[in-house]
Amino acid sequence: MPYLFGFHVDHSVVIAGYTESMLTAATRADLPKRDEVPSWVDATTSQSLAMLRNVGATAATIIGYGPADTVTPIVDILTPHFDQAGITVRDALRVTDGRYYSYLCDDPACCPVDGVPFDAVGSVVAVNAIVAGQMALPDRAALVASIAPTTGAARDAVTTATQRAHERRDTLFAAGRRAAVIRAGKKALRAAVARYADDRVLTDDEVAWLSVLLLDYKVRDAAWRTNDANSSDLALWTDITRRVDPALAAPPAVLLAVIAWRTGLGALASVAIDRALDADPNDPLAHLIDHALRAGIPPAALDSQATPTTSAENPPSTDQK
Incomplete structure (x- = not known):
């Protein structure tokens, strides 16, 4: 995701859309404040579903970046909206402190309770992206700057x-x-x-x-x-x-x-x-x-x-x- 967006994502929700096995689109939004959740969910769902339809996507992954108490309520609300719209949610994830956690997979061999550690900088994916000329700035503020x-x-x-x-x-x-x-x-x-x-x-x-x-x-x-x-x-x-x-x-x-x-x-x-x-x-x-x-x-x-x-x-x- 950092190399799709050009910066390392944090305090955000990302919707990645797929057409068959191909990633065809991704969108990101800042996590809302608590009192903004209802209007934020309506706007984000509408915009994301329009994006998915425009690229012919039939499946999606929802990824929330941030602490559990902030991300979990948002993912819990978003997931049914996509299911009801006929978009298969392949996975719903939370990314916190260098680990990801699945909301849909309960297999401890695949998705342990304490999360799966990952390296967003030194992984094979990151190296291949850099070789291909892609970059990932520290955050969105750096991209704005x-x-x-x-x-x-x-x-x-x-x-x-x-x-x-x-x-x-x-x-x-x-x-x-x-x-x-x-x-x-x-x-x-x-x-x-x-x-x-x-x-x-x-x-x-x-x-x-x-x-x-x-x-x-x-x-x-x-x-x-x-x-x-x-x-x-x-x-x-x-x-x-x-x-x-x-x-x-x-x-x-x-x-x-x-x-x-x-x-x-x-x-x-x-x-x-x-x-x-x-x-x-x-x-x-x-x-x-x-x-x-x-x-x-x-x-x-x-x-x-x-x-x-x-x-x-x-x-x-x-x-x-």
Whole structure:
């Protein structure tokens, strides 16, 4: 699970879905507070069942991470919901202090009362995952921090550069109208993709210029179409999401979410969408991707949308945020 989510899971409930013998989807949620359990169970069950149906899963494993007094009531409530929905619960587990305990297996040779110890770091599974290029950060907070906004002098430099970029964009618009802005955006995108493919990064002025141009939905559509599932594009949008003026983070964070989603990094996609919605709670594309992630819809479902625009009739103002 740490290598599926990209971080070591704790104080959480994980639902893993299976189609025949293949693991096809997994979702994670923080354990609720005691007074939030009823509403949490309703929401989690609905979301998890939708995800399982969308991937054609017929079975699931429920895993609770945390102390017994917190996990057991949740697992006891969740398990019947899945059974009633026609999803076979293969096992329900609790993970506590490096051991797992089964709620469904009472064979002491298989699942002893004092739990089964396991090594989440040095096991064969972990080694194989690392060799395959997967990583597991210490916790979800570390994953959030990996795309958090820069601070200090680095932030100040981009803020100043963003002011210059707005002035430059206004001048360009006055001279060539919107068509000139779109051409400049596509040119900046091509240059950025080439830069990161060569293991180099953009300057502060280049980050600011691209972030201002991405506010036009036509430029963001162009970025969507050229967003490939490769490490250099992932590095590109990760870097820009971190360095961009936080008020302009929605477009690059959404693009980071899309490429993370397409490369199987669902947890990174989720925290990137959180960044996007923090910057712009009304961003339609961020809401679209957020819904798709929560429902377990495969990323190929959006490939048919050549131009996932926010609104062709009313494009967002390039002055917003």
